[in-house]
Amino acid sequence: MLCPFCRESESKVVDSRGSQEFVIRRRRECLACGRRFTTYEKMEESPLKVVKKDDSRVPFDREKIRAGIETACYKRPISPDQIEELINKVELEVYEAFDREVPSRFIGEKVCEGLRQLDQVAFVRFASVYRSFQDVDDFVEELQLLRSRSHS
Numbered sequence: 401m402l403c404p405f406c407r408e409s410e411s412k413v414v415d416s417r418g419s420q421e422f423v424i425r426r427r428r429e430c431l432a433c434g435r436r437f438t439t440y441e442k443m444e445e446s447p448l449k450v451v452k453k454d455d456s457r458v459p460f461d462r463e464k465i466r467a468g469i470e471t472a473c474y475k476r477p478i479s480p481d482q483i484e485e486l487i488n489k490v491e492l493e494v495y496e497a498f499d500r501e502v503p504s505r506f507i508g509e510k511v512c513e514g515l516r517q518l519d520q521v522a523f524v525r526f527a528s529v530y531r532s533f534q535d536v537d538d539f540v541e542e543l544q545l546l547r548s549r550s551h552s
């Protein structure tokens with residue numbers, strides 16, 4: 401994201417707002433000249449990395465969030481539309497708050513918040529596994545284990 405004033409490529413996000421679906425309006429501040437400018441960025445154009453608890457980085461993947469939410473909502477009265485809405489909400493919050501890297505903890509907390517409003521059982525399932533693992537990938541696996549155990 402080049403500064404329109406001095407062409408510096410390093411800037412930081414100082415404010416952002418989802419203006420329409422999948423387009424993020426960001427106020428940026430140039431790290432060289434300190435001037436501020438506005439950008440409109442499609443989410444696909446600004447790929448985010450997720451920082452896991454062991455400090456490794458993986459690409460942000462909404463399908464992983466979906467897997468976690470769907471597993472937590474298994475056999476609960478929650479429609480696919482509600483799940484989609486929650487994923488979109490979490491994704492938007494992530495892109496608004498972070499520029500390049502998002503801690504996996506942030507994603508987990510946002511999913512917890514959303515599930516708490518949707519369904520208490522799904523929330524408790526997700527939160528109990530999440531709190532001990534702190535990582536979306538890990539808790540998807542653990543939730544799937546819990547699910548298979550409860551059926552045997």
Ligand SMILES: [Zn+2]
Nearest residue numbers: 403406430433
């Ligand atoms: Zn500049």
